[in-house]
Amino acid sequence: MAISSLCNHPIKSHTELIPALGHKPKYGNTTLATFTQDGETAWKCTNNGCNVIGVHILYRLSKVTLNNTTVTYNAKAKKPSVTVTTRDGKKLSASYYIVSYKNNTNIGTATVTITFKNGYKATTKKTFKIVAPKIAKVSIYTPKAEKKALTAKWKKISGISDYEIMTAQNAKFSKRKKTMKASSNVTSVKVNKLSSKKTYYVKVRGYKKVGTKTFYGSWSSVKKIKVK
DSSP: OOOOOOTTSOOSOBSSSOOOTTOOEEEEEEEOBOSSSOEEEEEEEOSTTOOOEEEEEEOOEEEEEESOSEEEOOSSOOOOOEEEEETTSOBOOGGGEEEEEESOSSSEEEEEEEEEOSSBOOEEEEEEEEEOOOOOOOOEEEEEEETTEEEEEEOOOSSOSEEEEEEESSTTSOSSOEEEEEETTOSEEEEOSOOTTOEEEEEEEEEEEETTEEEEOOOOOOEEEEOO
16 A cells, blocks of 8 residues: 655655655656565655655565466366465555466466566466366166166266266177267166177266367276176
C-alpha cells in the first residue's frame, strides 16, 4: 500500500510507484527488485518551494506458486494460474510479470516461465504434470449361460466413453478370443455365436476417448461360465 502526503508535508518512503498527492516528482536512480533485494527509486518534488524527497520501495519477491501442479489431459492447453507474493506477504499484481507456458498440452511435464518487469528484474520457472484420465476398474458379475451364448454383466462406472468386453476359451485369452464394444450407459451385453458346451472366460474394462487418444482402464477380474 502506498504512503502519500500533500506537498510541503515530508514523508520518508513509499511502497509502490505512486507519486505522493500534490507532489511533482522527478525520479532519480533506480534499483530493481529481485528475489534477494528490495527495489527502490529516489525522487524529489519539483514544485516551487517544496524540498520533499522520498523513495519508492518495491518489496523483494518471496514466493511463486501455481494453483495446480497436477492436471488431467483433455487435449487442450493447460494454464494453471500463477500467484506471486512479496516479502510482506502480499500478492503481487500481474502487471509486474509475464507468464509463458511450454509443453502444456500433451501428457508429461509442462514448464511455466515467469518473467518480471516494471521495477522487478527476475525470471523463474515452475513445472506441472499433465496426467492421463483415471479410468475406474470395472466390477464384473458372473455371466449368464445361454444356448451358444452368454450374457456378461458388470457394475456401471462413470467418466468413460464405452466398455470393452473380451471372451475366450482359456484364461490367457489366446484361444477363440472375441472382443466387443458396449455403450457407456449399459451394464450387460450378449455374446453370441459361441461353441456349445464349452467353457468361456470373460473380462470387461472401460475406456475413454479424448481427442485423438484413447485411454483404457484396468481389466476386471476374470469370470468363467460354461455355455449351453
